[in-house]
Amino acid sequence: MVYFILAIVLFAILTFYRVMKGPSVPDRVAAMNAIGVMFLLVLVLLSLYFDRKVFLDVALVYGVFLFVNVLIMAKYFTKPEKGEVGD
Amino acid sequence: MINILVQLFVYVFLLTGLYFLLSTAVGMIRFPDLYTRLHAGSKCLMAGGISVLMGCIVMEGIGFVSLKIIVIIILLLITNPVAIHVIARLAENYHFVPKKIAKNELDK
Amino acid sequence: MMDIIFNMLMIFLVITAFFMVFTKDISTAVIALPIYGAILVVIFVILQAPGPAIAEAVIAAGLTTVFFVITINKTEY
Numbered sequence: 211m212v213y214f215i216l217a218i219v220l221f222a223i224l225t226f227y228r229v230m231k232g233p234s235v236p237d238r239v240a241a242m243n244a245i246g247v248m249f250l251l252v253l254v255l256l257s258l259y260f261d262r263k264v265f266l267d268v269a270l271v272y273g274v275f276l277f278v279n280v281l282i283m284a285k286y287f288t289k290p291e292k293g294e295v296g297d
Numbered sequence: 298m299i300n301i302l303v304q305l306f307v308y309v310f311l312l313t314g315l316y317f318l319l320s321t322a323v324g325m326i327r328f329p330d331l332y333t334r335l336h337a338g339s340k341c342l343m344a345g346g347i348s349v350l351m352g353c354i355v356m357e358g359i360g361f362v363s364l365k366i367i368v369i370i371i372l373l374l375i376t377n378p379v380a381i382h383v384i385a386r387l388a389e390n391y392h393f394v395p396k397k398i399a400k401n402e403l404d405k
Numbered sequence: 406m407m408d409i410i411f412n413m414l415m416i417f418l419v420i421t422a423f424f425m426v427f428t429k430d431i432s433t434a435v436i437a438l439p440i441y442g443a444i445l446v447v448i449f450v451i452l453q454a455p456g457p458a459i460a461e462a463v464i465a466a467g468l469t470t471v472f473f474v475i476t477i478n479k480t481e482y
Contacts, residue, residue: 216409216413224322236331244342247342251318260453262455268446283470
């Protein structure tokens with residue numbers, strides 16, 4: 211079960227490449243959403259691995275605030291920058 | 298006997314989830330356009346997450362912990378499509394032109 | 406085996422922090438901030454501390470990012 215946690219962390223590190231080299235802002239927000247859901251799965255698996263029920267509350271609270279992050283970013287990053295060309 | 302069967306179901310669910318999460322990471326890296334990346338970020342991610350959480354439910358059995366995991370599944374099912382839709386509405390401020398896969402050979 | 410995951414998360418934390426400092430665009434740095442918070446939450450959970458983990462998930466991954474985004478919208482544009 212530890213191998214599954216290690217694999218999901220490795221996939222999150224792979225997805226961080228798109229945050230580093232995304233050409234525009236919505237690419238980076240979508241990659242941030244994907245990394246957040248992957249870490250939520252890691253939190254649930256760690257809660258079952260350590261056999262403590264308290265850590266599931268951490269996963270639930272983190273999921274709610276990830277959604278709030280995405281909503282606020284999509285509402286307030288409105289105007290594009292000067293020389294940005296989407297591809 | 299029933300223990301081995303439960304263990305096998307857990308491994309099948311977790312491996313399916315890992316496959317979809319790997320396809321999410323590869324799609325986020327390799328796709329050429331924003332909208333195709335949104336496909337990878339919505340469908341593959343939700344399939345992988347639900348598979349991993351179903352594996353956790355099968356591992357844990359019926360109880361208080363599995364009810365909390367069901368609450369997390371319902372939260373993901375509500376919030377992730379809304380998030381992807383909102384990102385797509387953000388992208389129309391940037392005036393993207395989607396890349397053409399095939400050339401248009403009719404206008405010559 | 407948990408030690409390898411812990412070291413990998415530490416390396417990812419350092420990469421995220423240096424990326425936030427040395428990038429040129431300011432909105433990119435703000436987008437990289439919740440990822441930093443998420444890694445800190447997982448590290449606190451591995452270290453068996455649920456209280457700081459919930460505080461980190463509420464404050465650093467939630468509230469600070471919202472304040473930075475609203476501030477960038479009010480000033481730069």
